[in-house]
Amino acid sequence: MTSKKISKALLERLPGYLNYLKNLPEHTTNISAKAIAEALSLGEVSVRKDLAKVSNGGRCKVGHQRETLIADIEAFLDYSNVTNAILVGAGKLGQALLDYGGFEKSGLDILVGFDVKPPKNRNHAGKPILPMSHLPGYCSTYDVAIGIICVPGAQAQSVCDLLVSCGIKAIWNFAPVHLDVPEGVLLQNENLAVSLAALRIQMKPE
Amino acid sequence: MTSKKISKALLERLPGYLNYLKNLPEHTTNISAKAIAEALSLGEVSVRKDLAKVSNGGRCKVGHQRETLIADIEAFLDYSNVTNAILVGAGKLGQALLDYGGFEKSGLDILVGFDVKPPKNRNHAGKPILPMSHLPGYCSTYDVAIGIICVPGAQAQSVCDLLVSCGIKAIWNFAPVHLDVPEGVLLQNENLAVSLAALRIQMKPE
Numbered sequence: 558m559t560s561k562k563i564s565k566a567l568l569e570r571l572p573g574y575l576n577y578l579k580n581l582p583e584h585t586t587n588i589s590a591k592a593i594a595e596a597l598s599l600g601e602v603s604v605r606k607d608l609a610k611v612s613n614g615g616r617c618k619v620g621h622q623r624e625t626l627i628a629d630i631e632a633f634l635d636y637s638n639v640t641n642a643i644l645v646g647a648g649k650l651g652q653a654l655l656d657y658g659g660f661e662k663s664g665l666d667i668l669v670g671f672d673v674k675p676p677k678n679r680n681h682a683g684k685p686i687l688p689m690s691h692l693p694g695y696c697s698t699y700d701v702a703i704g705i706i707c708v709p710g711a712q713a714q715s716v717c718d719l720l721v722s723c724g725i726k727a728i729w730n731f732a733p734v735h736l737d738v739p740e741g742v743l744l745q746n747e748n749l750a751v752s753l754a755a756l757r758i759q760m761k762p763e
Numbered sequence: 764m765t766s767k768k769i770s771k772a773l774l775e776r777l778p779g780y781l782n783y784l785k786n787l788p789e790h791t792t793n794i795s796a797k798a799i800a801e802a803l804s805l806g807e808v809s810v811r812k813d814l815a816k817v818s819n820g821g822r823c824k825v826g827h828q829r830e831t832l833i834a835d836i837e838a839f840l841d842y843s844n845v846t847n848a849i850l851v852g853a854g855k856l857g858q859a860l861l862d863y864g865g866f867e868k869s870g871l872d873i874l875v876g877f878d879v880k881p882p883k884n885r886n887h888a889g890k891p892i893l894p895m896s897h898l899p900g901y902c903s904t905y906d907v908a909i910g911i912i913c914v915p916g917a918q919a920q921s922v923c924d925l926l927v928s929c930g931i932k933a934i935w936n937f938a939p940v941h942l943d944v945p946e947g948v949l950l951q952n953e954n955l956a957v958s959l960a961a962l963r964i965q966m967k968p969e
Contacts, residue, residue: 568964576941580941634964635967653859755774757871
């Protein structure tokens with residue numbers, strides 16, 4: 558179950574299944590692949606295959622036990638092991654990510670943000686935002702696996718280089734630019750333009 | 764070129780090509796599919812096929828003219844036609860999207876935000892944020908195609924229903940819940956948990 562050979566399409570669907578399962582009415586105890594497929598507008602066969610990959614709890618006629626299926630998907634996605642991250646660039650997007658409560662249940666803890674000019678009027682309940690000069694020291698003190706880049710495009714590569722030089726092994730990039738990372742460093746680009754393009758292309762008249 | 768039968772994978776790669784092409788050094792006039800493939804860690808054959816779908820400017824030995832290729836990709840993605848959108852839920856993420864300058868060049872103009880409690884200390888340079896009660900009137904006055912949902916999960920479905928009842932034909936959902944939309948309404952979910960899962964699964968030791 559920890560093989561890296563997992564299709565991107567499966568990974569894309571699993572959080573969707575989780576959302577759906579968690580938002581079902583309280584009293585729902587069992588759910589069939591067919592019902593999930595219909596609700597999410599997916600093919601029943603794909604859903605059946607996906608669920609078989611992550612859970613062996615499905616039974617004929619009865620379907621999946623909802624709580625077991627949720628637990629199996631979360632285990633597959635390794636949600637119980639928390640990975641530490643730091644974030645660079647505490648503008649509106651950066652602060653939104655810092656303050657978003659939903660990542661921890663997905664196995665990510667953003668410990669702290671860094672910014673060339675940390676905001677003064679920061680909500681005390683929020684995660685701390687430190688000046689950039691503290692970043693190397695922080696990384697050598699704490700076990701940080703992921704660096705989240707939320708700076709403007711022009712600064713993104715130099716921030717990326719800094720994170721890599723501090724030993725960070727995975728970059729989650731929200732800046733709308735291409736980044737070069739050395740071999741062995743993972744790079745995941747978050748490109749809102751992709752979703753937007755998908756939506757707009759579908760809206761075009763034939 | 765306006766067919767809707769465009770693979771999602773192609774749509775995902777096109778904005779990446781654009782970013783890369785636009786961020787090349789100023790003096791770069793020509794670029795080969797091979798160079799693009801290497802820079803973006805993609806297969807050369809896929810890149811060649813992708814570019815052939817959106818541009819007929821590639822030539823043996825010379826490659827693509829950079830400016831022409833940028834223009835062709837932007838035309839394919841319909842970036843010159845601007846689609847109007849409104850945003851509901853002006854928390855940190857909502858405000859980050861409202862203030863993000865990069866959407867207009869991708870063909871999206873977020874005209875205004877709505878919130879149950881519009882923030883008082885709003886930057887004057889930013890897009891206006893109006894109370895929710897103004898939403899139906901706004902939609903009947905202006906030509907709004909896309910509704911962007913940035914409210915908490917518990918409110919997302921009722922906001923979605925409101926947008927649909929106001930005639931909005933495409934929903935871009937940033938709330939981490941499954942939404943039901945009637946047939947004929949497009950739904951694009953922006954799920955950060957997907958990218959995060961992809962990154963974390965790759966980080967797992969074999």
